[in-house]
Amino acid sequence: MTLEFAGEAIYWRGPAPFVFVPTPPDVAQQIKDVSSQVTYGWGCIPVKATIGGTQYTTSLFPKNGLYLVPVKVAVQRAEKIEVGDMVFVSMEIGKA
Numbered sequence: 001m002t003l004e005f006a007g008e009a010i011y012w013r014g015p016a017p018f019v020f021v022p023t024p025p026d027v028a029q030q031i032k033d034v035s036s037q038v039t040y041g042w043g044c045i046p047v048k049a050t051i052g053g054t055q056y057t058t059s060l061f062p063k064n065g066l067y068l069v070p071v072k073v074a075v076q077r078a079e080k081i082e083v084g085d086m087v088f089v090s091m092e093i094g095k096a
Helices: 025-038 073-079
Strands: 002-008 019-022 045-051 054-063 066-070 086-093
Antiparallel strands (some): 002 086
């Protein structure tokens, strides 16, 4: 399953890297619909994400009914992403 959306990069003092893009509610619902089939525990969902020209593997974290897409430091640097930027994310669920 491939999902695409745009969201604002936020700071959250959770697990590193501290910059995340929250999924919109409709995307979160699509993830929840398949979460039991793809989670590896604690509600984390493996994904292969693409931001700009950078593709990487990561895991989504559930938070407040949505999911947070971690933006690794290498991705932040490569794509010049800062907190407050609008970011377009494409991700394949269960492909990490």
